[in-house]
Amino acid sequence: MVSLPRESMELEQILKMALSLFFLWPSSCLPVASVVDATGAIRFRNDTDHLSLLAFKDQITHDPLNALSSWNDTIQFCNWKGVTCSWKHKQRVVVLDLGSLGLEGSLSPSIGNLTFLHRLNLGNNSFFSEIPPEVGHLHRLKNLNLSFNSFQGGIPSNLTYCSELRILALSHNQLTGKIPVEITSLTKLGAIPSKLYNISSLQKFYVAENKLQGSIPTDMGITLPSLHTLVLGGNQFDGPIPTTLANASGLELICIPDNHFSGRVPSELGRLPGLYLLNVEKNHLEAGDAKGWEFLDSLTNCSQLTELALDDNMLGGMLPNSVINLSSQLQVLALGGNHISGRIPHGIENLAKLQMLAFEYNLFTGAIPESIGNLARLVMLSSSFNRFTGQIPFSLGNLTLLTKLCLDQNNLQGPIPQSLGNLQHLSTLDLFANHLSGTIPKEILSLPALSLYLNLSDNLLDGSLPLEVGRLKNLHALDISRNMLSGNIPSTLDDCEILEYLYLGNNLFQGTIPKSLGNMRGLRELDLSHNNLTGPIPTFLEELKQLQMLNLSFNHLEGEVPVKGVFKNATQVSIKGNSRLCGGVPELHLPACPGKSYKKRKWPLLLKIVFPIAGAVLFMILLFFLFTLPQKRKLKNNAPIVSPLEDQFPRVSYNDLIRATDGFSSTNLIGRGGYGSVYKGILSPHQTIVAVKVFNLQNRGASKSFLAECEVLRSARHRNLVKVMTSCSMVDFRGHDFKALIFEFIPNGSLEKWLHPKLDGHHHTKSLSLLQRLNIAIDVADAIDYLHNNCQPSIAHCDLKPSNVLIDNEMVAHVGDFGLARFMSKASTNSLADKSGSIRIKGTFGYIAPEYGASGQVSTSGDVYSYGILLLEMLTRKSPLDDMFKDGLSLQKFVKIAFSKRVMTIVDPLMPLLEDENKTRECLISMARIGLSCSNESVRERLNISDVAMTMRKIRDACLGTQVH
Structure with a gap:
């Protein structure tokens, strides 16, 4: 070999590099530039990827975690967060990994210039708009993950040019239309959610939670013989289930x-020996005779079957006896929401490993088989809304792992078995609306895990309510109304420490209202109506701060009606049918009570005795604080910091929250905001499901937001506000400050996700009906009315928008997120903090009142403006930030143009309406009028929120054609 001088070798390397760059760079790249570094060596620079990344960043409208803060010219772009460059081609990006960062915006077409990309991961963010066709320019791309976003439109057909693609993840978006056939040319794909009918090696077919349409090819199982996973849930596919799926023998x-x-469900599926899960719920599948049920007979051949979900279809007729011959491995059998009739087949106990058995909402008759008590692993048993007769099987007491037992709305009779007292893990027991008789067994009132609800209402139960009811220390709701129970209301009820809903109405209870009820500080609703109660209305009821509904009607109560607490609002109290009551607020229209006499020496006594004592006490308190404050400053840095809420609620530690959320795992992440993230958690020892809001204290204003929420939530209690349970303010394992709020978990997501689904695990395929939207609007108005007019001092929310309105399982709305809330002065509607001139309004653009930008002063009128925008958004399903609102057009103007003659043309086309077209139109016009009045640019022209709440109720009454009390 001939050796070359060093200078020649360097020149040769430079030439090789230049040639390789010339042949590898696409024609779309910018010209190559050369620079000389400090050592005199020549370096090559390419600006294409750098500029493309900057263009990508420009389309990001929200970056809650400041993930792209490093994307600036002070740092070389290959060192930016999420960016990886090639070791061989130093200036070319090969990986862009920005998954699960909360990014919001559209995907810039400039992404197509990153032609060296091997992997692009934008999954689990909030990208919207369409997937740009320029993605098809990424010829080297092997892994593309755009799942769990809000991408719209169709799947670009030119993805076929990404010939190296092996993984394509597009699930959980809002994609529409058909899957392009052109993608079938991507022969290297492995596990992808695409309609690749001609790829024999395809193993996984996953396109869940989109809006894809069309039917499945009849030869799908033939063209995809290697298929073992088929996931199509949450789309709009129609037509029959292909019988050829049985040809994919590995499915x-x-x-x-x-x-x-x-x-029909194809009976050919019984030829799949390895089938372990078949879920076809919520479709339009039919069965009415033996032919229609042949699939169930065939599934007895699937020995690995562990889950069979057939609920919410159109299956009718008798349930075949073959159900008892299904796999011995079966754990879930869901048949609810069909039209199945007849008896439950004998031998159901053969399915020995069943954990969930659901028959609800069918037409089953006959007795519930005693043999069900042999299903020892059963965790949930639901047979609600059927026509079962006979007695509740005593053998159900053998199901010691049962957590939920629902037998409501049947024709069951006889006593409640004492054996149910064996169900030590039972959290829900619902026997509502049967013909059960006898007394309430003491045994079921001693179940330690009963926490969600115990419902024995609408039966024929008699006798007294046992004193053992006080053992239900973890119960949230107790309903024994509409029975024949008698005797006194037990004084032990106050031992039910967290009871929120207590319904004892329509019984034969007598005596006075027990004083022990005054200790039930968590009560939200109390119904004692239609009994034989006597004596006065206790004044302790007005001290129950969370009480929002009190029904004392049709008893024999007498004397003066209190005027504080829940009694201040006549719409929350019912006392009719008590002829000897007097006083109360004027809205109750009761006669005045006889005058009271006061001794003349009252004021001298106060001046001589009470005032000096009070002054001495205040002096001692002042000395105490002067002495102890310097001592408190000497506490160690790692000592827990007591938050403003921890003097009212049980404390939780950082360790508790780590365990509850599995180390703040991303799988438990349910939302992100400007100041932190929200996680779902399960708190010990009662396994309470909670929402944990962890504040990102690196963000400016996060600490103030935490304190603001604490201050508001410690004084505000209302059924339509998110319930705070406690807080945590201490240091974490690394010695950093840690602050979190723990809320009641509200399972149905936010109003934002109902109006504009982002497909992040809380997708709602059903649109809110007109009546549901009206009820939600009333709930929100009630919550804001409470903050403005029933809190001392009053509170302005300052950030009312759909994402801050949460919906529970009963479709009741709860307003949350008080991080920007302000306490208002008594003398005016302006914020107490506004006098400093340092308050910066940080509400959400589109919902902020226009005067905020001019004066910077917070007012309750600003909340009214936000409410108006929210109401218009609920009607139209259009955000005030929608792309259509430009060039002077706004959401208000959009509605105003159509008001009132063309109001039907602007409402959400997916909204289920009332049957009466005239009432529907009048209701929509009235709601639009309220929305426009509230969002008026002139503060003086806006309505008072109390008037809004009252008017919205009248609109609902008019829509329903009833007078709602």
């Missing part, structure tokens, strides 16, 4: 719920 999982599939 193990078929999950196609929440679509429009029709016809």
